[in-house]
Amino acid sequence: MDLELDDTQQAIYDACTRMFERGAGPGRARTLRKTDGFDRDLVQEMQQAGFLDLFADADTGPLAATLITGWASQAAVLAPIGDRALTAPSVIEGDIPLVVAVADASSANMVRYAAEADLLLFLDGKDAYAAKRGEFDVAPSKTKFGYPVGGVSNVKGAKLAAGAADIARNWRRISTAAEIAGAARAAIELTIKYLGDRVQFGRPIASFQAVQHRLVECYVWVESAQWQVREAAARGAPTELATSAAMTASETAHRVFYEAHQLTGAMGFTIEYDLHLWSMRLQTLRQEMGGARAHARDLVAARWGKK
Amino acid sequence: MHFDWAPDEAEFRRDLRAFLEAELPADFDGFAMEPEEQKQFSKDFAKKLAEKRWLTPAWPREYGGLAQGPWEQLILSEEMVEHGEPRTAQYMCVNWVGPALIIAGTEEQKAYHLNRISRGDVVWCQGFSEPGAGSDLASLRTRAVRDGDDYIINGEKIWTSYADTADYCFLLARTDTEGGKHGGISIFLVPTDAPGVTITEIPSIFSKGAFNQCVFKDLRAPAEWRLGPENGGWPIIRQLLVNERVGVARFRRANTFLAKIGEAAREAGLLDDPIVIDALAKGQAACDAARVLIYRVVDERAKGKAPDVTAYTYRVATIRSERAVYEAAMAVEGAGGVLKGSLGALQFGHALAAGVATGTLEMQLNLIARDVIGGKAQ
Numbered sequence: 304m305d306l307e308l309d310d311t312q313q314a315i316y317d318a319c320t321r322m323f324e325r326g327a328g329p330g331r332a333r334t335l336r337k338t339d340g341f342d343r344d345l346v347q348e349m350q351q352a353g354f355l356d357l358f359a360d361a362d363t364g365p366l367a368a369t370l371i372t373g374w375a376s377q378a379a380v381l382a383p384i385g386d387r388a389l390t391a392p393s394v395i396e397g398d399i400p401l402v403v404a405v406a407d408a409s410s411a412n413m414v415r416y417a418a419e420a421d422l423l424l425f426l427d428g429k430d431a432y433a434a435k436r437g438e439f440d441v442a443p444s445k446t447k448f449g450y451p452v453g454g455v456s457n458v459k460g461a462k463l464a465a466g467a468a469d470i471a472r473n474w475r476r477i478s479t480a481a482e483i484a485g486a487a488r489a490a491i492e493l494t495i496k497y498l499g500d501r502v503q504f505g506r507p508i509a510s511f512q513a514v515q516h517r518l519v520e521c522y523v524w525v526e527s528a529q530w531q532v533r534e535a536a537a538r539g540a541p542t543e544l545a546t547s548a549a550m551t552a553s554e555t556a557h558r559v560f561y562e563a564h565q566l567t568g569a570m571g572f573t574i575e576y577d578l579h580l581w582s583m584r585l586q587t588l589r590q591e592m593g594g595a596r597a598h599a600r601d602l603v604a605a606r607w608g609k610k
Numbered sequence: 611m612h613f614d615w616a617p618d619e620a621e622f623r624r625d626l627r628a629f630l631e632a633e634l635p636a637d638f639d640g641f642a643m644e645p646e647e648q649k650q651f652s653k654d655f656a657k658k659l660a661e662k663r664w665l666t667p668a669w670p671r672e673y674g675g676l677a678q679g680p681w682e683q684l685i686l687s688e689e690m691v692e693h694g695e696p697r698t699a700q701y702m703c704v705n706w707v708g709p710a711l712i713i714a715g716t717e718e719q720k721a722y723h724l725n726r727i728s729r730g731d732v733v734w735c736q737g738f739s740e741p742g743a744g745s746d747l748a749s750l751r752t753r754a755v756r757d758g759d760d761y762i763i764n765g766e767k768i769w770t771s772y773a774d775t776a777d778y779c780f781l782l783a784r785t786d787t788e789g790g791k792h793g794g795i796s797i798f799l800v801p802t803d804a805p806g807v808t809i810t811e812i813p814s815i816f817s818k819g820a821f822n823q824c825v826f827k828d829l830r831a832p833a834e835w836r837l838g839p840e841n842g843g844w845p846i847i848r849q850l851l852v853n854e855r856v857g858v859a860r861f862r863r864a865n866t867f868l869a870k871i872g873e874a875a876r877e878a879g880l881l882d883d884p885i886v887i888d889a890l891a892k893g894q895a896a897c898d899a900a901r902v903l904i905y906r907v908v909d910e911r912a913k914g915k916a917p918d919v920t921a922y923t924y925r926v927a928t929i930r931s932e933r934a935v936y937e938a939a940m941a942v943e944g945a946g947g948v949l950k951g952s953l954g955a956l957q958f959g960h961a962l963a964a965g966v967a968t969g970t971l972e973m974q975l976n977l978i979a980r981d982v983i984g985g986k987a988q
Contacts, residue, residue, distance in 0.1 A: 304681065306909040308611050366611065495983055515979040516972065522982050523926045526906075527899035534902045537613040543894075550895035596884075599891030606894060607872035607881060 306530075312367055315354065319371055322348060323378035329577040332379040336580075339443075339451055341419050342382040346401055349375075349384065355399075358392040365389065365474075369481050369536035373529065376485030379580050381450070383416045385478030391424060393474040393540070394467040395433060405475050406455050409593050417441045417453035424471055425458045431468035434460025449584035472592060472601075473545035477536050479591040480552035484529040486588065487559040490581040491521050494563045497570070514566060521562050524555040546602035553598060556589035613905075616681070623685045626664070630693040633658060638694040641863070642956060645819035649733055649775040652698040656730020665697070666704050666728040673712060673720070674728030680911035684904065687859040692866050699772040703727045703734045706850055707780050710797070714838035714846050723778075723799065735776035735802070737767040737824055744769075745973045747782075748791045748844065752826060754783035754798065761785070761836070763798065763806070763829040773809045773822035776802050781826075782847070785840050792844045797837040804829060816959040849916075851969075860928045860964060861900030864935040864957075868893045871935070871953050875942045889934075889941035896934035900927040919981040922974040929964045929971050936961035 308316055326345050335342060349355050354371050357363040372385035386403040400421035406414040408427035417423070418441045425432040425439070439458040446452050463471075495518060498509035508514055528551045535544035560582050564571045571578045589595070615623070633655070640648060659665040660674075668683045669675025678686075690697055697704070708727050711720055726732045743750040752765025763783055773779065779800045786794030802809060806829030812821040838846050872881075872890055880886045903924040910917040939954040940947045947954025965971040 304613055304615065304905060304909060306611055306613075306906055307913075312611055366613075370611075499983065499985075509983050512976070512979075515983055516975045519975045519978045519982060520926075522978060523923050523930075526903060526923050527927055530902040530906065531895075531898055533611070534613050534905075537611075544898070546891070547895045547898045550891050551899050554892075554895070595888075595891075599887050602891045602894060603872070603881060603887045607876055607890070 308370075311362060312370060315357070315363070315367060315371065316374065318352060319349075319354065319374050322352070323375070323380065327375070327378040327380045329379050329580045332381050332580045333574075333577075335381045336449075340381075341416060341451055342380060343402065343419070345380060346382045346384070346387065350387075350401060355384070355388045356392070358389060359396075364537075365393075365477075365539070366533060366537045368392075369477055369533060372478055373481040373485035373532070376482040376584075377489045379486075379489065383420075385482055386416070386424070386475070389478040389481075389536075390471055390475045391422065394424070394431060394463055394471045400435070404455075405471070406458075407472070407475075407592050409597070410590070411456065411458075412454040413444070413446075413452050413587075413590070414441075414455050415450045415452055415587065415591075417455050418443045419451060423455060423458065423460070425455070425460070426468045426472055426475075427458075429465075429468050431463040431471055432458055432460045433463055434458050446587070447583060448587040449580070450587050452587070469542070470540075473540040473542055475592050476545045476549040476598065477532055477540050479588050480528060480532040480548045481536075483552040483556045483585060483588045484525060484532055486581040486584050487521070487525045487528065487555050490559050490563045490578060490585070491518065491525055493578055493581070494518065494566055497567055508566070517562050517566065521555075521559050524551070524558055528552040528555040542601060542605040546598045546605065549592070549598040550595060550602060553589045553595040556585035560585045619681050619685060622678075622682055623689060626686065626689045627693075629662070629664075630689060630696070634693055634696055638696060640695040640698045641960075642817075643698070644817075645772075645775050648698045652696065652700050652733070653730055655696045656700050659697070660728060660730045663728075665700065665730050666708060668704075669708060669712065669724075669728065673708070673724045680908045684859070684908045688862045691859045691863045695863070699733045699735075699775070700730060702736065702772070703732065706736070707734045707778075710780070710837060710846055710850055713849065714797075716834075718834065719799065719837065732777040733772060733775055734778045734780055735770050735773040735822075735824075737770060737773075737779045737781035737800070739769045740765065740767055745970050747847075748795065750782055750784060750795065752781070752783040754785050754796060754831065756785070757830075759833050761798070761831045761833065763800075763826045763831050765826050767824040767826075768812065768821070770809075770822045770824050771820060773802065773824050774811060774819050778802060779807075779824065780837075782843060783826075789841065794841050795843040795847075796840050797843040797846060798831055798835045799837055800826075800829070800831060800835060804831075806830065816963070820959070859904070860960070861897050861904070861931045864928075864931045864960065865894075865897035865901070867953070867957060867960075868897060868935045868938055871938050871942050874953060878942065880942060886938075886941050889938040893931070893934040893938035896927070896931040900924065900931045903927045919978055922977045925969070925974045926971065926978070929974075932957075932961045932964035 357367040368388040375384040386405045391399045391403045402421045404416045404420035405424045423434045438460040440456045441453045443453040501508050531548040535548040570576050663676050667676040667678040740750050754761040754763045781798040781800045785796040806827050808825045810823050814821045906920040907917045936957045939957045943954050
């Protein structure tokens with residue numbers, strides 16, 4: 304085991320960081336949100352750099368795809384990186400269109416990037432379908448929670464091989480958990496900085512132990528989610544590990560959302576301040592794939608179900 | 611970054627498992643044994659381990675070890691704990707007392723003590739906490755006053771696990787009251803049957819013998835009992851505290867216990883109950899979090915770093931795992947969980963002790979804050 308980035312991973316990290324510094328971050332996310340847009344240009348750039356095809360590459364594999372999914376989320380990238388880099392290649396061989404959305408039939412009314420998708424992966428119980436644009440209907444919805452979303456219906460498209468739904472569901476859990484870990488880390492880092500700068504009663508708020516312990520509890524949640532999801536990806540997303548990582552990530556999203564906002568006070572409610580660019584997304588992410596209810600049910604069934 | 615076990619690590623785990631499964635009775639649980647029974651068992655079992663050098667595999671070969679690295683130490687700890695910790699109190703000698711002797715002992719001390727430990731002949735306890743020195747360990751007041759070639763030791767230690775059955779105490783005492791609270795501490799290796807040592811059980815809500823009080827009244831300690839330099843005990847302790855924090859793979863015991871709780875839920879027909887599902891899943895997720903976070907600590911140790919924030923983070927996660935597993939037990943057992951011998955009754959002590967033993971949860975949070983929040987935390 305070696306938990307530091309290897310040379311290839313480090314090179315990918317460095318290149319991603321440069322790309323995100325130039326073309327992502329809170330300013331870019333805010334501009335895109337104003338028009339209910341999303342970052343097709345950045346997805347294009349990432350694809351050209353090869354960053355969306357790491358999953359099936361023997362030299363990089365699913366772990367590297369999971370890493371970039373987390374880093375993109377941390378950089379407030381507004382585009383479905385994980386769906387394209389992780390979920391789609393887990394069940395589709397060969398060429399995959401640029402923009403992929405994933406829908407679970409149990410929550411087909413809230414599908415991130417549904418209207419923007421070139422390809423929709425639709426998971427309906429034990430069945431999975433790959434529907435190209437035009438092979439499903441989309442009704443865009445309004446939401447405050449960070450992403451463009453829509454409802455999908457009348458999904459046609461090609462039915463994937465038996466077992467694909469469970470495989471895609473586990474990789475989607477990995478992808479979403481990686482996004483949560485990335486966004487939650489950014490929210491906590493921003494909050495730590497804020498509390499270090501903000502002076503009340505003559506001292507930085509971060510100097511109060513009551514505040515520190517809450518921040519650190521969040522930090523431990525983020526570390527837990529991040530390392531669980533990386534391990535689960537490296538081991539091929541078996542149900543027990545994928546659901547477990549998703550459980551931790553879901554709890555992380557919940558706690559970091561409240562604590563980051565509570566500790567930031569009223570400033571965190573404003574559009575002017577960056578926190579919402581990560582925090583609001585956490586609420587959407589924690590409901591993906593049926594949320595903690597579905598993760599817990601599937602975890603317990605995999606671990607203790609009928610023998 | 612990769613999560614693969616090296617072939618020799620996987621082989622070590624396989625060999626250990628085969629050995630433990632052959633040598634131990636089914637469902638062995640050292641944690642649930644009475645103290646005297648525990649001591650006798652661990653002494654007998656340690657001899658079998660010692661024959662393979664598996665009692666002290668992390669020690670250098672010259673002292674009876676195999677010079678194994680941090681990953682093998684984790685595997686050893688995980689497998690022992692998974693199989694009910696047949697070493698019981700021995701883990702302390704192995705993880706902590708032995709390495710301290712190797713770092714700071716005289717040739718005579720090493721010759722006398724290390725063999726006894728690596729053969730499994732002795733049990734040690736650690737005389738650290740005092741009525742006025744818990745989390746703030748360095749404010750300890752037990753005094754050792756030089757008197758010719760000896761020291762005269764007076765003071766009181768509390769919460770001392772295994773003192774009732776231990777042969778030796780790894781005792782911290784103050785030899786100087788001047789040079790700052792960290793500066794005047796020395797370590798003494800004290801036989802628990804020495805005149806002037808009185809050990810009394812502190813009745814507790816846990817199992818019998820969990821806690822003891824050790825009173826030292828005019829104990830005459832020859833200078834040869836002192837480990838390391840006079841007033842130089844604290845740096846040795848600091849160096850070894852990390853061993854203590856990651857010493858017992860608590861999450862692994864909790865996870866093995868959670869497996870039993872899940873089986874009980876299935877037998878009771880509760881696996882479709884939403885509260886039970888939630889509690890079991892949270893328990894599993896918490897155990898997995900602690901497991902991957904100890905990998906971070908071990909990875910740093912394997913690279914020759916001295917883990918700090920990763921070790922404290924792991925401790926917080928492992929405390930969460932013990933608590934979440936207790937919640938799972940109670941969700942499954944309900945009122946039955948308060949009865950002697952129930953899963954809940956067996957787990958509750960671990961859930962409570964995890965956040966207090968070897969440095970409280972709040973201490974871990976403070977230490978992480980110092981690193982993660984930085985200067986503004988002061």
